[in-house]
Amino acid sequence: MEMARHEIKDFSSPMSSPQTPAKTSVTDKYAFAFDIDGVLIVAGGCPYIFVTNGGGKTEQERCIQLSNQLEIEVSPGQFICGHTPMREMAEKYDTVLVVGGEGEKCRHVAEGYGFKDVVTPGDISKDNPDTTPFRKLTEAEYESSRARNFSETKIEAIFGGYLGSRSVTINEGPPVFFSHNDVIWSASHDLTRLGMGALRLSLEAMYKAMTGMDLNTTAFGKPQIGTFQFATRLLQQWRKATHGIDAPPETVYFVGDTPESDNRGTNEFNKQSENTWNSILVRTGVFQEGTKPKFQPKATVDNVLEAVLHGTERENKRSLKDELLLT
Numbered sequence: 001m002e003m004a005r006h007e008i009k010d011f012s013s014p015m016s017s018p019q020t021p022a023k024t025s026v027t028d029k030y031a032f033a034f035d036i037d038g039v040l041i042v043a044g045g046c047p048y049i050f051v052t053n054g055g056g057k058t059e060q061e062r063c064i065q066l067s068n069q070l071e072i073e074v075s076p077g078q079f080i081c082g083h084t085p086m087r088e089m090a091e092k093y094d095t096v097l098v099v100g101g102e103g104e105k106c107r108h109v110a111e112g113y114g115f116k117d118v119v120t121p122g123d124i125s126k127d128n129p130d131t132t133p134f135r136k137l138t139e140a141e142y143e144s145s146r147a148r149n150f151s152e153t154k155i156e157a158i159f160g161g162y163l164g165s166r167s168v169t170i171n172e173g174p175p176v177f178f179s180h181n182d183v184i185w186s187a188s189h190d191l192t193r194l195g196m197g198a199l200r201l202s203l204e205a206m207y208k209a210m211t212g213m214d215l216n217t218t219a220f221g222k223p224q225i226g227t228f229q230f231a232t233r234l235l236q237q238w239r240k241a242t243h244g245i246d247a248p249p250e251t252v253y254f255v256g257d258t259p260e261s262d263n264r265g266t267n268e269f270n271k272q273s274e275n276t277w278n279s280i281l282v283r284t285g286v287f288q289e290g291t292k293p294k295f296q297p298k299a300t301v302d303n304v305l306e307a308v309l310h311g312t313e314r315e316n317k318r319s320l321k322d323e324l325l326l327t
Contacts, residue, residue: 035256053180055081056101082180082221090114180221223265257285259293
């Protein structure tokens with residue numbers, strides 16, 4: 001099976017497929033959007049995309065991994081990581097510092113998005129080991145890190161100015177971006193793990209304690225509206241490229257396990273979206289039985305199969321009702 005074959009390169013403008021898609025029996029009325037971590041993915045019969053706050057590696061690598069796990073083809077053109085929308089910032093910043101992921105993967109991700117000059121923490125430690133006195137690079141990390149003179153390098157995003165310099169007014173630095181804002185997330189461990197949101201809170205609290213001022217940060221991922229807008233564009237492009245459906249679905253069912261990001265983002269986006277977005281919460285992953293989520297879903301089910309059945313049955317009933325009204 002060929003994995004992760006298709007890729008949509010331009011998410012900011014309408015896409016025209018190089019070939020006319022074959023006629024399809026896939027419905028044009030509705031679609032599904034799935035979270036990944038904490039949610040077992042099963043779907044079929046309609047277009048669908050994957051929206052996860054996870055990341056740290058390229059969409060291509062995530063798709064190959066997911067394809068092998070699910071034994072279906074998952075393509076980058078239908079996949080959004082927490083940091084995927086950052087590709088639209090590549091023309092805005094030249095030199096950026098990226099933090100996270102395994103080894104050099106975060107650099108590869110940023111360069112794949114089109115960022116021209118990507119710096120990693122390993123590069124900084126290689127230039128001056130005293131920057132991180134309690135964390136020395138391994139031999140492999142030292143070899144993969146890039147040598148440069150940071151006294152002459154201006155980092156335009158994440159944190160600002162030149163290394164070793166200090167802002168007189170404390171508030172002169174460029175923006176700090178986080179790929180998502182989840183405080184906790186579900187992984188293979190029995191207990192939920194701390195996520196990027198916890199790091200954001202810690203950094204903001206530390207900055208406040210040291211300067212007495214608030215650190216201006218920006219988060220991507222769910223529940224930010226921009227991520228759902230990005231998902232809408234990707235879903236419409238994917239439907240057109242693979243199914244010949246050149247119109248947005250009337251309804252999108254978003255299936256997730258985290259009320260604070262999945263339910264909240266879906267419900268808030270539904271208030272301003274031209275089509276309908278329905279939130280479905282599965283009782284797996286972050287969800288705790290017996291608790292009442294602050295952000296209520298439209299439906300709560302045991303697992304993702306029940307979520308798909310719920311959406312499909314709801315659409316079938318609506319279709320039947322429309323047919324009866326026409327007769």
